[in-house]
Structure formats: C-alpha cells, structure tokens
Amino acid sequence: MTAEAWILIAAAAAILLIALVVGFVLYRRRQISLTASKAPTAVEDRSGGYKAGGGFSFSQGGTATAPRQPVGERTDVDGQPAVGDDAAVPRDAPKRGITEIRLPDPVVDEATPVAEQPTPAVEKPAPAVEKPAPVVAEPVVEEPELPTAPATPQSLDTAPTIDEIAPTEGRLDRLRGRLSRSQSAVGKSLLGLLGGGDLDEDSWEEVEDTLLIADLGSAVTTNVVTALRERMATRNVRTEAEVRALLREVLIEALHPELDRSIRALPHDDHPSILLVVGVNGTGKTTTTGKLARVLVADGRRVLLGAADTFRAAAADQLQTWGERVGADTVRGKEHADPASVAFDAVSKGIELGVDVVLIDTAGRLHTKTGLMDELGKVKRVIEKRATVDEVLLVLDATIGQNGLMQARVFADVVAISGVVLTKLDGTAKGGIVFQVQHELGVPVKLVGLGEGADDLAPFEPAAFVDALLG
Numbered sequence: 001m002t003a004e005a006w007i008l009i010a011a012a013a014a015i016l017l018i019a020l021v022v023g024f025v026l027y028r029r030r031q032i033s034l035t036a037s038k039a040p041t042a043v044e045d046r047s048g049g050y051k052a053g054g055g056f057s058f059s060q061g062g063t064a065t066a067p068r069q070p071v072g073e074r075t076d077v078d079g080q081p082a083v084g085d086d087a088a089v090p091r092d093a094p095k096r097g098i099t100e101i102r103l104p105d106p107v108v109d110e111a112t113p114v115a116e117q118p119t120p121a122v123e124k125p126a127p128a129v130e131k132p133a134p135v136v137a138e139p140v141v142e143e144p145e146l147p148t149a150p151a152t153p154q155s156l157d158t159a160p161t162i163d164e165i166a167p168t169e170g171r172l173d174r175l176r177g178r179l180s181r182s183q184s185a186v187g188k189s190l191l192g193l194l195g196g197g198d199l200d201e202d203s204w205e206e207v208e209d210t211l212l213i214a215d216l217g218s219a220v221t222t223n224v225v226t227a228l229r230e231r232m233a234t235r236n237v238r239t240e241a242e243v244r245a246l247l248r249e250v251l252i253e254a255l256h257p258e259l260d261r262s263i264r265a266l267p268h269d270d271h272p273s274i275l276l277v278v279g280v281n282g283t284g285k286t287t288t289t290g291k292l293a294r295v296l297v298a299d300g301r302r303v304l305l306g307a308a309d310t311f312r313a314a315a316a317d318q319l320q321t322w323g324e325r326v327g328a329d330t331v332r333g334k335e336h337a338d339p340a341s342v343a344f345d346a347v348s349k350g351i352e353l354g355v356d357v358v359l360i361d362t363a364g365r366l367h368t369k370t371g372l373m374d375e376l377g378k379v380k381r382v383i384e385k386r387a388t389v390d391e392v393l394l395v396l397d398a399t400i401g402q403n404g405l406m407q408a409r410v411f412a413d414v415v416a417i418s419g420v421v422l423t424k425l426d427g428t429a430k431g432g433i434v435f436q437v438q439h440e441l442g443v444p445v446k447l448v449g450l451g452e453g454a455d456d457l458a459p460f461e462p463a464a465f466v467d468a469l470l471g
C-alpha cells in the first residue's frame with residue numbers, strides 16, 4: 001500500500017471515531033438518567049428569590065382597577081355560571097360557625113355597649129353626598145343616622161378582652177403542611193413521569209393529563225408542557241434534582257410571581273382604605289373578612305367592619321362576632337336592608353371615626369347575573385360617593401374547581417376584581433385552580449384560606465405554593 005492509502009485510511013478512521021463520540025454524547029444528553037439525588041444540603045435555597053412564609057404585605061390603593069395582566073384565553077366555555085347556586089357548603093348547612101365558639105367574658109365598660117349596632121332606620125337623604133354620580137340611576141341611599149355616642153367603638157382604643165392573634169409572619173410556612181397533604185400527590189406523579197427516563201409522546205400526554213386533572217386548565221397546561229419540553233431539550237437535565245428544579249421553575253413562572261399581591265389596605269391621608277369582599281355564599285366570605293380583620297388588627301390597624309350581607313341576620317351576627325374578638329366594630333343594618341345603604345353607612349362611619357380600614361362583607365346569594373350586577377354595582381357606586389374602593393377581593397372556594405371559575409367570570413364581569421382569595425385549599429387536591437383563576441381573570445390570588453381556624457389565612461406566595469405542590 002502506498003503512503004497516501006495509509007493516510008486516507010487513518011483519516012477515515014479518525015472521522016469515524018469522532019462521529020461515534022459525538023453520537024454518544026448526543027445520545028446521553030437526550031436521556032434523562034436518574035441518579036439518586038444528592039442528599040439535599042440543609043441550606044439549599046428553594047425560594048427562587050421569593051421569601052416563603054413572609055408576612056402579609058399591604059399597600060395603599062388607588063381605585064380598584066381593571067386587571068393588570070392580560071387576561072388569558074378561556075379554557076372552558078361550557079356551562080353557565082351558577083351565580084344563584086351556593087358553593088359546596090350551602091349557607092344553611094349545619095356547620096361549625098364562629099358564633100358557636102365561646103367567647104371570653106367581655107370586660108366592657110357598662111357605658112360602652114360595643115356591640116350596639118347602628119340601626120339604619122332613617123329616611124333622611126344623604127347630606128354628605130355632594131355630587132351624585134351623573135350616569136348612575138340614583139340609588140336610594142337611606143342614610144342611617146350616623147351612630148353617635150353609644151356606637152363609638154371604644155373597643156378600638158380601650159380594648160376589652162380580645163383574642164390573641166397568631167403571628168402574621170410566616171403564616172404560609174406554618175400552614176404549608178395542610179397544603180402539601182392534599183396537593184403533593186400531583187407533584188409526585190409529575191416528578192415520577194418527568195424523571196422516568198426517555199420521554200416519548202405518550203409520557204408527555206400523561207404529564208398533560210396530570211396537569212389537567214389537577215385543574216390547571218388547558219391553556220396553562222399547554223404553556224407548562226411547552227416550557228418543560230423546550231427546557232428539557234436544551235438543558236442538560238439529567239438528575240432527579242434537576243428535573244425537580246426545572247419543574248419548580250416552570251410552575252412558579254406560570255403563577256406569575258411578578259404580580260402585585262399586596263392588600264390595598266393602607267389608609268389614605270384623609271380617609272380609610274375601603275375593601276369589598278365579594279363572592280357566592282358559602283365560599284367563606286364572612287370567615288375571610290373576619291380573618292383579614294384579625295391580620296389587620298395584628299398589624300396595628302384600626303378596622304371597621306360593614307355587614308352588607310343583609311340577606312341573613314346570622315351573617316351579620318357572624319361578622320360582628322369576628323369583629324368583637326379583635327375589638328373591631330361592625331356596622332350592620334336590619335335584615336333585608338339595602339346592602340348599599342349599609343355599605344355607605346360603614347364607610348361614612350369609618351371616615352368619621354378615622355379608622356384605617358373599612359372591610360365590607362357583601363351578599364352573594366343572587367339568582368341572576370343582572371341581580372348581582374345591580375346589587376354589587378350599586379354597593380360600589382354608593383360607597384364611592386364617600387370614598388373610592390381600594391380593593392375588591394373575590395372569595396372562591398377551591399374545592400369546587402371549575403364551578404368556582406365560572407363564578408369568578410361572572411363576578412369579574414360585574415365588578416372590577418383586584419384580588420382573589422382562594423379558600424378551603426386545605427381540603428382539596430385541586431389547588432391547580434390557582435393557576436387557572438389567575439390566567440383567566442388576570443388578577444392575582446392574594447390570600448389563601450387553609451382551615452377553619454381564626455388565623456388560618458395566609459398570603460399567597462407562588463414559590464411556597466409550588467414547593468408544597470412538589471412535596
């Protein structure tokens with residue numbers, strides 16, 4: 001053989017060798033070989049930059065405005081919103097109410113009938129309303145006589161015996177266990193699927209199904225799966241820990257951690273902040289209003305409650321009891337009084353007394369969308385004769401999944417929701433509804449209810465939520 005022939009053979013052999021090596025490397029990259037993850041280092045930062053279990057964050061509101069995030073496409077177009085329906089727990093179903101909890105004997109000054117309620121039995125037109133809204137059919141605001149001496153909430157200053165409130169810092173951390181118990185099955189099955197080695201189309205379909213079953217909705221599911229596929233292909237994801245980190249990253253992104261989740265409860269220079277709590281009855285509205293009052297009181301705020309759910313006397317009693325437990329007064333009307341009138345009174349009284357926050361619990365037992373629109377719209381319009389509404393919190397029951405989403409759509413059409421409170425997350429594996437609600441309403445979930453206890457309300461933190469989901 002000639003020297004050229006030897007050189008050619010050597011070159012061919014070298015090329016073959018290089019091709020083999022490159023092929024092997026590419027093959028290894030595509031494969032997710034699971035190696036037991038190293039024992040997690042104790043100081044591993046799992047927060048992704050978000051402080052898990054931090055405190056509640058409050059801000060000063062302007063007007064409760066339209067969604068600050070583009071509203072995602074609807075993932076479900078069947079069915080009509082069942083506004084007239086109660087949520088999973090019918091309002092009249094036997095339940096352990098806050099009223100059944102024995103209160104400590106109040107140490108109340110005889111001269112201070114804290115719970116004496118203003119009775120809005122007055123016909124006088126509202127004198128403080130200078131400029132009636134031009135476009136709005138004039139609501140009949142029977143302005144009740146603003147409560148004078150007896151209703152002055154001495155309780156705000158000289159508190160009677162009131163509850164100890166659990167620290168507001170680190171709530172989600174403390175309550176996280178409740179979440180993981182019901183949610184982590186989803187996380188485990190996702191990790192199992194993604195970490196199972198070569199992912200073929202069937203495996204990706206299973207991932208999709210798992211996300212759909214967890215109530216993420218089809219739009220969010222598609223986004224999550226697309227992001228996972230892309231990033232798994234481009235990154236060298238090989239270990240169980242890497243799969244988990246990627247899944248965590250993608251799920252947190254899908255929860256839009258950049259949204260402002262502060263509660264607009266800081267007072268303005270000349271008037272309190274005004275928060276409306278809306279939602280279908282049975283979702284936990286009154287309970288949430290009470291829990292939020294506790295958080296605000298613990299934060300040093302002077303709170304006044306407005307019981308504008310006048311459909312049922314017990315609802316006002318329930319709210320008043322919540323208030324008494326933390327030294328906050330409640331403005332209430334007669335049963336079946338005009339909710340707008342009660343809300344107006346509450347705001348007027350709040351301004352008069354110089355409280356920091358007025359929290360108004362509204363009724364949700366409305367049988368038609370028009371009825372809801374009329375009532376909630378009127379409540380908001382009438383309040384805004386005195387002060388702008390800073391925050392409209394929509395309370396949704398997580399256990400009812402898609403049905404809650406339908407309710408959310410109706411409320412969002414009726415009134416500009418600025419935040420969502422997702423209750424009963426302690427009792428459902430359907431936590432994925434969080435993703436869907438945010439995606440469709442373009443409004444952040446700000447608070448989560450994690451139990452029936454008075455302090456089982458926590459700020460919603462995407463990273464902590466995803467950590468709980470992944471177990």
Ligand SMILES: Nc1nc2c(ncn2[C@@H]2O[C@H](COP(=O)(O)OP(=O)(O)OP(=O)(O)O)[C@@H](O)[C@H]2O)c(=O)[nH]1
Nearest residue numbers: 091095281282283284285286287424449450451452
């Ligand atoms: N497990 C659990 N139960 C909750 C939570 N929030 C509220 N509840 C319960 O849900 C039930 C309904 O709560 P309410 O506050 O009365 O609901 P509502 O929307 O005001 O409805 P009405 O009282 O009928 O006007 C009560 O038994 C609450 O204790 C939560 O986060 N977790």
